[in-house]
Amino acid sequence: MIKTNIRAFNKNKDMEGAVRCFNEGFEHILWPSIRHAKPSFHEYLVKFFYKMSTDCFVAEVDGEICGIIFGAAPLKIKGLINAILFYLLYIIPKGLVNGYGMNWLAYRHFFQLIYGYLPFFFLHPNRWPMCEVELFTSINKYRSRGLGRSLMDKFVDTVHARGYEGTSVCTDTALSYRFYEAYGFELEKSFVQRSYKYSIPDKSFTALIYYLKIHQ
Numbered sequence: 749m750i751k752t753n754i755r756a757f758n759k760n761k762d763m764e765g766a767v768r769c770f771n772e773g774f775e776h777i778l779w780p781s782i783r784h785a786k787p788s789f790h791e792y793l794v795k796f797f798y799k800m801s802t803d804c805f806v807a808e809v810d811g812e813i814c815g816i817i818f819g820a821a822p823l824k825i826k827g828l829i830n831a832i833l834f835y836l837l838y839i840i841p842k843g844l845v846n847g848y849g850m851n852w853l854a855y856r857h858f859f860q861l862i863y864g865y866l867p868f869f870f871l872h873p874n875r876w877p878m879c880e881v882e883l884f885t886s887i888n889k890y891r892s893r894g895l896g897r898s899l900m901d902k903f904v905d906t907v908h909a910r911g912y913e914g915t916s917v918c919t920d921t922a923l924s925y926r927f928y929e930a931y932g933f934e935l936e937k938s939f940v941q942r943s944y945k946y947s948i949p950d951k952s953f954t955a956l957i958y959y960l961k962i963h964q
């Protein structure tokens with residue numbers, strides 16, 4: 749168990765650390781756009797999740813940001829619309845005119861990601877108000893030392909304190925989905941995950957939606 753300081757995410761000061769956690773946690777699925785696009789692209793992706801979230805926390809070790817959790821407790825229509833508009837009117841158009849300086853691989857990967865993640869929006873179990881873990885990742889050197897559990901505890905405590913029954917999370921078998929099972933989440937839905945055609949070719953993955961019931 750590592751001693752971490754869990755505190756609120758500060759958008760002005762912590763964005764660089766958050767993008768680092770994002771890139772390290774998702775390197776294996778996002779490497780085409782990490783290597784072949786401007787770093788600002790992933791900063792926009794982190795901002796997209798931030799816009800959807802109501803509660804964002806970082807884990808710090810010796811002043812270094814080692815992990816982040818962004819969550820919605822609950823998901824608000826205004827935050828959702830804000831994030832979707834940011835994606836549709838800013839991130840995608842900038843990608844279409846190649847404002848991120850992507851090569852052909854990164855470009856195809858970008859649109860494959862959108863195609864592969866879309867079913868999460870349509871197949872998500874309908875529960876309202878809905879609490880959701882939006883973004884959860886850490887840097888490699890602090891894995892498996894309890895940091896993820898501390899971050900999740902912080903978000904779950906927030907959901908609990910507001911009186912909600914539980915939280916869901918969207919993930920897949922290319923990610924650290926077993927964390928959720930170890931934590932007590934239960935699988936609600938699964939379907940084919942098509943996002944990684946260019947980053948992990950020749951392998952198939954399953955998209956997963958988990959739910960954690962919180963006892964009030």
Ligand SMILES: CC(C)(COP(=O)(O)OP(=O)(O)OC[C@H]1O[C@@H](n2cnc3c(N)ncnc32)[C@H](O)[C@@H]1OP(=O)(O)O)[C@@H](O)C(=O)NCCC(=O)NCCS
Pocket residue numbers: 773774815884885886887890891892893894895896897898918919920922923924925926927928930931
């Ligand atoms: C998810 C993540 C933040 C977890 O952080 P972590 O600090 O490694 O997790 P912890 O050390 O607190 O582990 C908590 C429990 O989950 C289990 N666990 C964590 N990751 C696991 C994995 N990949 N496979 C199996 N079990 C895992 C641990 O064994 C531990 O179980 P225990 O408490 O019963 O011993 C981290 O693995 C990560 O950044 N992964 C890459 C990004 C990612 O996939 N995020 C999830 C996307 S939805």
